[in-house]
Amino acid sequence: MNIPKNLKYTSSHEWVRIEGNTVFIGITDYAQEHLGEIVFVELPEVNDEVTKGAPLAVVESVKAAADVYAPLSGTVSEVNEALLDNPELVNQDPYENWIVTLEISNPAEIEDLLDPAEYEKVCEQEE
Amino acid sequence: MAQNKQTPLIFEISQPGRKGYSLPPCDVPEKEVSELLPADFLREKPPLLPEVSELDTVRHFTRLSQRNYGVDAGFYPLGSCTMKYNPKVNEVVSRLSGFLHVHPYQAEETVQGCLQIMYELDRMLSEITGMDRFSLQPAAGAHGELAGLLAIKAYHTARGESRRTKIIVPDSAHGTNPASAAMAGFEVIQVKSNAQGGVDLDSLKAAVSPELAGLMLTNPNTLGLFDENITEIAEIIHAAGGLLYYDGANANAILGIARPGDMGFDVVHLNLHKTFSTPHGGGGPGSGPVGVKKDLIPFLPKPLVEFRDGKYYLDGDLPLSLGKVRSFYGNFTVMVKAYAYILSLGAKGLKEVSENAVLNANYLLQKLKGLFLLPYDRICMHECVFSGQNYHSQGVAVLDIAKRLLDYGYHPPTIYFPLIVQEALMLEPTETESKETLDEFIAALKAIVEEIQTDPELVRSAPYSTVVQRLDEAAAARHPKLRWQPETNK
Known part of the structure; x- marks a missing residue:
């Protein structure tokens, strides 16, 4: 299972890449593996405001539809529209194919995110 | 052929x-x-x-x-769906001319028999569930959920508590529960399951607030497990000013044994097309009556059937009613089948329905225990949920096992649901199957497990005997061909 060292994580299987005030958000390798072949991604609107823990996007596979939760609070600055036509990109490379970027409004929340070692434990417990 | x-x-x-x-x-x-x-x-x-x-x-x-496969053709252990055999006599009864050829605009005095059936079915369903009154209008389960939630909303609003906008739904709920709550305009809060598969009480206590409108719960839940903490759950919700909604989709497990009303529920819907003798799975028609405790009766959909001075009549004078949720009175012939089914089985027979449904599910659970993982190893109710995760190392997914079952002549069980069990395999045998049928099915699963050991590719590429073989489900969802196009097919 691939858990890149340079990212932060949530226990609900989102990854976060922090670049200043902008964060890139996607789902982890563990998440895409367990969802199976992803057939549909529903994106929010740019400028939507989200609070940490609220549903941000939806990924739907042949098995299930799953909410992607906002790991941090902020405003949606970009959505990865390539996923609308090619949702399988999330399976092919879940870390390269981010889903949403946020301009975060409360940097203190970053403290609550998991580091790679903590996230690995979460995955082990779920196995 | x-x-x-x-x-x-x-x-x-x-x-x-x-x-x-x-x-x-x-x-x-x-x-x-x-x-x-x-x-x-x-x-x-x-x-x-x-x-x-x-x-x-x-x-x-x-x-x-x-090409149809139905319960009339063979075993159909589709968990969460109660694909049981429905006696044909109830079909005959529902097609009697007096039921089939009435018109909803007919004068009340000319349809007294039909109104009587609706009135008495309301009484029967109330007795079975421990509720005080039912509306028979909703046309299916999720429709009943929506009507029930709107009644809860109307109740809080009438009490000047329209701030109550949140509905708690456990993660083991039917998918329709959060969807119905969202459609009724509520915010959904999910709570986790505990290690026994029930509602985690600490998570529940943390989720209640002055904004709580209610809790939606299926008991037994989608794991087929009865939540023994239900009275404590009810106390927590009621103490916070919320109401309890019972999803009756799994009512086949509790008839004559436990009543949602006694457990503390305030609103219930039943799926007549699952539990009470209407076949389903073909798009309907269904029927999802919604029942409530006394305090919520004024908010039920209108009209309700009443009886006074020897006459049945439709009472539309319900100023607090949430209104109509269906044209006319609901799917009437489905009500007739439920009425005939309940009367022909009686209290004793209904109890035996659930006893045998639970017995059959536990028979499967015990016999299949060694073949698959059992994440919640408890006595189950009407259905049992295994995990096929133990065949992961052979590269066989539970989807492959389900496909291989087609070659053995069975409708596959529900797979990948509930979501809280990985590689879930969910079996609901129902009360109408014999031990011999269950034994044959168990033997088929044993044979498939043997194939996984000796020739996993055989299972991975199944089915072979069907009209079409393994379909590319992902491609079908990503690039659906929704209709025949003459230009591309010539």
């Missing part, structure tokens, strides 16, 4: 000019349709309808109908 595999689409057997009718000469002067209708309403091109003979049509649809 080999030739049945190659049934072309009816469009593909079309021959120009072939037809299945012969009309007599027109006895009025013929006019061009363009003289009769404004140009705006005229098609530019004629519709592309298949041109076929009567016999072509009959054979085509007969062949398609032979």
